[in-house]
Amino acid sequence: MKIPACRLADLPRGEAFRLDIDPPVSVFHTDDGELFAIDDTCTHQDASLADGWLEGCEVECPLHASKFDLRTGAVDAPPAKLPVRTHEVVVEDGMIHVRVSTDAPNLPPCVASRLAGGTA
Amino acid sequence: MVGASLAGLSAARSLRKQGYDGRLVVIGDELHRPYDRPPLSKEFLAGTLGEADLALEAQDEDLGAQWLLGTRATGLDRADRAVRLADGREVRVDGLVIATGAAARRLPGSDGLAGVHVLRTLDDARALRDELARGGRLVVIGGGFIGAEVASTAYALGLDVTVVEVAPTPLAGPLGATMGGIVSGLHADHGVRLLCGVGVKGLSGERCVDAVLLEDGRSIPADIVVVGVGARPCVEWLEGSGVELDNGVKCGADGRTALAGVVAVGDCANWYDPRAGAHRRVEHWTGARERPDAAVATLLAGGAVVPGVPRPPYFWSDQYGVRIQFAGHAAGADSVSVEEGAVDDRNVLAVYRRAGDPVAVLGMNQPRLFTRWRKQLAASTS
Ligand SMILES: Cc1cc2nc3c(=O)[nH]c(=O)nc-3n(C[C@H](O)[C@H](O)[C@H](O)COP(=O)(O)OP(=O)(O)OC[C@H]3O[C@@H](n4cnc5c(N)ncnc54)[C@H](O)[C@@H]3O)c2cc1C
Ligand code: FES
Numbered sequence: 001m002k003i004p005a006c007r008l009a010d011l012p013r014g015e016a017f018r019l020d021i022d023p024p025v026s027v028f029h030t031d032d033g034e035l036f037a038i039d040d041t042c043t044h045q046d047a048s049l050a051d052g053w054l055e056g057c058e059v060e061c062p063l064h065a066s067k068f069d070l071r072t073g074a075v076d077a078p079p080a081k082l083p084v085r086t087h088e089v090v091v092e093d094g095m096i097h098v099r100v101s102t103d104a105p106n107l108p109p110c111v112a113s114r115l116a117g118g119t120a
Numbered sequence: 121m122v123g124a125s126l127a128g129l130s131a132a133r134s135l136r137k138q139g140y141d142g143r144l145v146v147i148g149d150e151l152h153r154p155y156d157r158p159p160l161s162k163e164f165l166a167g168t169l170g171e172a173d174l175a176l177e178a179q180d181e182d183l184g185a186q187w188l189l190g191t192r193a194t195g196l197d198r199a200d201r202a203v204r205l206a207d208g209r210e211v212r213v214d215g216l217v218i219a220t221g222a223a224a225r226r227l228p229g230s231d232g233l234a235g236v237h238v239l240r241t242l243d244d245a246r247a248l249r250d251e252l253a254r255g256g257r258l259v260v261i262g263g264g265f266i267g268a269e270v271a272s273t274a275y276a277l278g279l280d281v282t283v284v285e286v287a288p289t290p291l292a293g294p295l296g297a298t299m300g301g302i303v304s305g306l307h308a309d310h311g312v313r314l315l316c317g318v319g320v321k322g323l324s325g326e327r328c329v330d331a332v333l334l335e336d337g338r339s340i341p342a343d344i345v346v347v348g349v350g351a352r353p354c355v356e357w358l359e360g361s362g363v364e365l366d367n368g369v370k371c372g373a374d375g376r377t378a379l380a381g382v383v384a385v386g387d388c389a390n391w392y393d394p395r396a397g398a399h400r401r402v403e404h405w406t407g408a409r410e411r412p413d414a415a416v417a418t419l420l421a422g423g424a425v426v427p428g429v430p431r432p433p434y435f436w437s438d439q440y441g442v443r444i445q446f447a448g449h450a451a452g453a454d455s456v457s458v459e460e461g462a463v464d465d466r467n468v469l470a471v472y473r474r475a476g477d478p479v480a481v482l483g484m485n486q487p488r489l490f491t492r493w494r495k496q497l498a499a500s501t502s
Contacts, residue, residue: 051488053495062487063436063443064158065406077133077409078176079156110168 005037005096016050016059017096023105025087025098026050028070030057036070037087037098043106044080082106121185122193122203123219123354124148126156126405127386129176131217131412132183138413138420144185145211147203149192152242153177158405160245161269162438166276167249174242193220196361198379215419217412218358218369218377218384222351222403227261229322235329236345239266248346252277256343259283259332261320263290263304265437267348272439275312282313282340284320284332296450299470299482302463306440309466315340351403353388366390368401374427375415381422383415394429395479396449404435431498432480442466443487447494448480456482460489469493 003025006017011029019025024040026049034057040048042061049068053060058067058076066080073083083106088099121128124146132146148154155174163169188205195204202210224238237248248270252258258274260267263285271281283290291300307314319335323345332340353368363377364370369384371377373392377384386408390401410431417425434447453472460469461484469489472480478497483490 047487051491053491062491063445065409065434077130078178081178 002090002097002099005098008035008091008094008096011096014054016052016054018048018050019098021100023107023111024048025100027089027096027098028054028059030054030070032056035089035091035096037089038068038070038073039084039087039105039107041084041105041107041111042066042068042080043075043082043084043108044078045108046111049084121146121217121219122148123217123221123386123388124150124187124189125154125219125221125386125408126176127221127389127408127412128217128219129154130409131219131385131416132185134413134416135420136183138416140416140420141184142214144183145188145213146185147188147191147193147205147211149190149206150241150243151190153187153189155242157240160242161239161266162273164245165239165249165252165270165273167253171242193357196358196363196382198362201381214381216382217415217419218355218363218382218388219386219408219412220354220357220388221408222353222387224347224351225349227320227323227347227349230329230345230347233323233325233329234327235325235343236323236347238347239270240351248344251344252279255279257282257341258344258346259340259342260346260348261332262348262350263287263307263314263316264348264350265291265294265435267346268304268307268439269437270346270348271307271312272310275310275440279344282315282342283307284318284334284340285314285316286319288317290314290316294450295446295482296453296456296472298456299450302466302468303439303444303482303484306442306466310440351387353390353401355388366399370399372427373429374418374425375411376418376423381419383419385412385415391430393433393449395432396452400433400449402433404433406434432494434494443483443485445483445487445490445494446480447490448472448478448497450480453479461486 005019017027026040027037047063051062057070060067064079067076073086085101090097154176192206202212224240230236257280260271260283289297289300290304321333321335324331368388368390371391375383387403390399393400432448437444461467467485469486470482481493
């Protein structure tokens with residue numbers, strides 16, 4: 001599934017765009033000009049990684065500082081313990097698209113139970 | 121490594137990451153493997169996280185260290201370069217990372233009275249969680265972050281909660297009086313009583329606590345009391361060792377101490393902060409996690425590195441479903457202004473300035489803007 005996100009011209013370097021699908025996905029434009037897409041929700045708790053601290057090819061969760069590698073989704077150290085999914089980014093005619101991974105996401109317990117229709 | 125919690129574990133990781141492949145011994149007086157403390161007053165106390173969730177180590181993590189857990193360090197012999205242990209053993213060291221953290225302050229005369237708790241360790245949290253589950257009237261002594269979080273968790277569990285704070289405004293130290301008042305307004309928003317400007321004279325009760333006695337003569341009935349009156353650095357074991365002690369271990373801007381080959385990190389360490397131009401003992405998670413990198417670099421280089429400027433101190437707190445984040449130093453600010461959101465909605469971004477320059481930022485439910493400001497603070501003063 002290829003989903004249009006935003007125009008490349010509207011996403012400056014150092015910024016992120018959050019795609020409000022379920023679960024949300026974020027596209028990061030690094031300072032070096034590369035584009036990466038990963039799941040937006042931290043695997044520790046309900047935090048949006050688009051709100052995080054982008055440095056090089058890593059984004060630091062805005063809450064408790066676990067860092068995710070944008071290339072692989074791997075997390076450096078707890079409190080988050082599981083990686084985020086990565087997604088393929090395609091730019092066509094100046095438009096950024098995300099091809100969403102078919103793997104199961106690693107959502108934090110509070111969000112997973114909400115999506116499953118439980119109480120959060 | 122003495123102290124097997126966040127700062128000690130982070131230092132062990134930094135050592136391996138920075139290429140140290142020699143022998144590594146981690147000494148800790150708790151029996152547990154390193155665990156995360158912040159949830160102890162939040163999700164763990166509320167019962168939504170279990171003990172396994174608190175682990176700070178990844179499942180397959182192996183630092184190739186020897187762990188001496190349940191073992192207290194009682195002294196440092198500088199001539200022999202050895203750490204003395206409570207069981208009489210000695211561990212000779214070439215380099216030492218002091219990461220013994222802090223211990224909860226207790227109320228004098230409260231020992232032995234059932235129903236009275238402090239909250240610092242997993243064992244403390246287990247005991248308090250079990251007691252909160254029985255319900256009743258809770259009095260929290262101290263309106264600081266841990267006290268406020270316990271109050272918020274207990275409120276959500278359905279207890280009748282009162283918070284007693286000796287200062288006129290809670291959190292005025294870390295947040296300044298204006299924002300301290302706003303953040304502690306969360307108690308009243310939820311019908312939790314907050315009594316300010318009144319000290320505690322003592323506790324009453326025979327075997328179990330039954331009331332908290334205030335200096336103004338009032339008596340607040342209580343089934344459970346949580347004493348949240350701060351923490352003191354665990355550095356007694358270093359007395360006479362040559363390591364300089366002053367509100368914890370006195371350190372340079374990279375954790376170096378008065379003794380060569382000895383660094384200190386985490387809650388026990390009073391680092392020189394070049395931004396503040398003074399020593400500051402930072403008792404926050406992120407400092408204990410990040411600063412060991414610099415301290416270990418110094419240790420491995422034999423002190424021959426020029427310390428960088430660490431990021432401004434950062435902490436978070438979760439109370440009544442509101443995400444509170446703070447970075448920088450509020451002390452020394454001459455103004456605070458709300459840049460976004462509204463105080464009444466408890467959804468606010470406030471910037472502290474000194475002579476027009478931003479020195480600190482506070483967010484309530486504002487993670488995106490908060491991170492921007494936090495980055496800006498780090499960039500502007502480094
Ligand atoms: C309930 C609670 C909630 C918190 N919430 C937050 C939060 O929301 N946000 C935030 O930023 N921070 C929070 N903190 C603070 C954060 O947890 C600490 O800053 C962090 O744990 C400091 O890590 P440390 O390794 O320096 O010290 P500690 O975690 O205190 O660990 C020190 C370790 O050393 C051991 N030790 C002490 N003396 C000796 C000795 N002589 N020999 C051997 N071992 C010894 C201790 O037993 C302990 O295991 C919270 C703390 C508590 C207690
Ligand atoms: S929510 Fe991301 S590290 Fe905690």
